[in-house]
Amino acid sequence: MSQATGKHPKGLYYLFLAEMWERFGYYLMIGIFFLYMTDAQSGGMGLPKDQASDIYGTFIALVFLTPFIGGLLADRLLGYRLSITLGGLLMGLGYCGLGIPGDSFFYLSLAFIIIGNGFFKANISTLLGNLYTEEKYLPQKDAGYNIFYMGINVGAFICNFVAAYLRNTYGWGWAFVAAGIGMFIGLIIFWVGNKTHQHADIRKPAQPHDMSLLKIVGTVIFPAAIVGILSWVLIPGSVFGSDSTDAFIFGSIPIVLFYVSLWARASKEDKRPIAALLSIFAVVIVFWAVFKQNGTALTIWAEHYTDRSMPAPLEKPAASLGMVQSIDASTKTVPDFDNAFRTRTDADGKVVTKEGLDPYVNNLPREEWPTEERSLSLISTELFQSINPFFVVILTPIVVSFWGFMRRKGKEPSTPAKMAWGLFITGLSTLVMVGAVWAGDNGQDKVSSMWLVGTYFVVTIGELCLSPMGLSLVSKVSPPRLTALLMGGWFMATSIGNKLSGILASLWDTYDDKQYFFWVNFAVTVAAAAVLVLMLKWLREIMENPSGNKA
Template identity: 55%
Template sequence: MWHKHPKALPYLFLSEMWERFGYYLMIGIFTLYLKDVEAGFAMTEKEASDLYGTFIALVFLTPFIGGLIADRYLGYRNSIIVGGILMGIGYFLMGVHSLPVLYAAMTLVILGNGFFKPNISTLLGNFYTNDEYRDKKDEGYNIFYMGINVGGFICNFFGAVLYNLFGWQYAFMAAGVGMFIGVATFIFGIKHYGNHDQKKGVQEGDMPFSKILLFILLPSVVFGIIGWLVKGTTSDTNPDSYIFGSDSTDAFIFACVPVVFFYASLYFRARTEDKRPIGALLTIFAVVILFWAVFKLNGSALNTWGDRYTDREITGTTEAVFSSLKLSDKLAYKKDSVGKYDAQFRLQKVEGTVVKEVNYPVYFRNVKPDKLPAQNTEVSLWSPNLSQSINPGWVIILTPLVIAFFTFLRRKGKEPTTPTKIAFGLLISALSVLVMVAAVKAGSNGTEKVSVWWLVANYGVITIGELFLSPMGLSVVSKLSPAKITSLMMGGWFLATSIGNKLSGVLASMWDSYEDKTNFFWLNFCLLLSATALMFLLLKRLNKVMLEKGIR
């Protein structure tokens, strides 16, 4: 596999693998940690989902500025190293049980990802610009993407073991260790990067950085503050008069306005030959926002589904294996127990005031009465964060098959263009939501637990859509971007991811408001189907731009 690609690919693959090991380990336990009333912060589902959505949105918003700084000043190599170190420190600090420290740690991760994420993706694309490797770019990004998911698969097992043995702080520390291993791996491969990681400097016609600060970043901060302070109309369904659901959501959406305006201005200020490629990229960015809004539910709503609506009880040989590996924990059933997993809470009114009640057995609340264990009987449950490894596990299995499929079509001269792959990726992703609709029906709308195979099936389908879309998105940015703003346009891809991530948090925060959970998933299906329809409508125009550039 490697010998057909640049020598730098294995090092970038492993660097990204370890970086994603740290990130996905942290994401896999993040909302579980926030909601833990004993060792976490006792947040409600809405509070945890809102913070989760804001966090992952900002994580993918900073690549906008990180790509710009790398292009002009730091270069890719230095930016990737600085970003990795910042993220590693951030993960270590997350283990400190203090809300101010948690926010500081999140800030470091947000800034670090801004330097790391767009630049390692851009650096990879730079190796596929010559004739020897040009036609293998999509395949190279698929291999690179598999590295992301190898890290995402194995990390949750480490997270479960360390949490079960020692507590949340050690799981977060493992994320930091993984990040530092990624930085060391990247540095070890420097000799293979040649001049592909050199900064481009300020080019003729570029907007000066001082103007970017004055006309984009400063307005973004001002707009964000306005969004936080300005209130909408109070109503029975919106007593706090939020405009978009919460203060943080209002602030984020307002803050995005100047950045979105900046990317639109790139089109209008571009040279004639660059207008159509930039326009095509901006169109793709807009469409994939809805994909990320649904896909990123894996760390929030689907994490909750795996924790509370999935039958996690294990017996026999499976119990023995999981127990020996410390991937499970025992839970004693008591009507009003405050055990590890059921020490959650429900909201109830006490003399007119809404309070949190901790003695509510969340795990057992939707177990059929005839299947409840006897009082004080212990059952073994696999750790809920392990469900986060299902998606990356599917990526590892399916990536070679997808690569082989497109290689076969390429030899036949029938390989679809990159925009066509993205369009079908959206369609397949929409179909995956129907699996969860069926899962809700099977569990009688959450009143009964369902098999984990529903999650496995859902992730299996959406993973195919993901492989058609996500690595192809990185590839198309590398193909269509004007050379002097490649990293900046890669930041635009992550800006779209950021907005989608925040919308995902908004969707997840609505989970408890849907009495019929099928309606929650039908909403997700409609969003993805709308994006699919729009992408197919634009496909002819996008393919024409690709043809004009002499690429697929």
């Protein structure tokens, strides 16, 4: 019998704090990862931007692909608590290892993080779902996942400020070590609360028609690795934009086929719920492909087209916290302001928007350029990444209360219906960016940062309707012995979406009118929402009667 505090099992709060610190470490690392790889003046790696982008995109794809393997091993062999512990230790060591100079430590550390996340991510979500198997807790499962999701974003919000201060004050290594320390704190909290969730760590025996662990390795994981390597080496040119993207997409095919075969080989009782989840996975790939552009397209918009000027009263305190980027007339990235920019104006005297030289000064009016006497103090671009998690923290209690209100009225939407709303609202967020492009005359002028704030506000509502609901749905619908494996499937869909987000963002420069870039994102997201709406009746029937047996 689990202990309860209020309407939720006590273990929720320990898992909430453990996940908060784990995500603190991850988002601290990912927030400075690209900057570290491209920095050539302050102790970074000095890689070309295209190479750094390729490494970044491959990393965020792989880090959400390995939960497939971690979930499988937890279900069949290790159990959830041991898997979570192993994953946390590997990630903590990986973050700290990034602070050690040298390519060998760099790539080894990335491997530790990728493998560690595979053991941690899916299994802590599964363990949380197992806390809600008792009937008295079951109605609160969606709310429990919303609260858990808020923990992710508390960590994601505060980490960017810690990262900015440490990297600007002490260097890159200290920032990466801070990420590792955050991970180790999360592990300590997880084991302090062991008594509140140990009863939920139950391995489910495999059924006769389930593939053995050895067979899965031989027929799925090994072929995926071989296909990925061969795609990298043998395919001439780039089918999906780069060699690493080709390797990832083609290497994912054996894993996708495995999940399809999981449905094909399932018993009559399991076939319907597995089919429902695979359908959901396919649709939400579109959500992640659009949502994850916060690190690409929206960051480009923040860097190039958003007014990031720092109000004078905040300059000194912000600078002391490492939040200020300073541009002056002697900066190495803008070697000759007058000669460089005088030849880059249109007929009306506006600076033509081309990405190059210093990205901020590109479309800045001449009277606002830095001079020998006056530098520009700008809000650091990476801090815009904290807007989304800030809104998650603020809006989660409101969204949870709203669903509770609808439940009391007997009008609460089903979990799949909430997800359909999430996709539609995510589509609306891209229309805010259409407005931003219009307000800035297609990038000719800088626009207020409130356009980005508005976009993040809308997309966060969509995210809260979809992402934690997806975790809850997997926990509710999946056959018990396959929960962690199917949770890995959810994260695999996230992985593919992450990679596709990079492909979509790479098309940015092909759009002369940036409004069309965001219109395309709107169209694909709303189309995915419509597909999910068409499946709602079928999905509700499966949730109410997974096996399909007549009463």
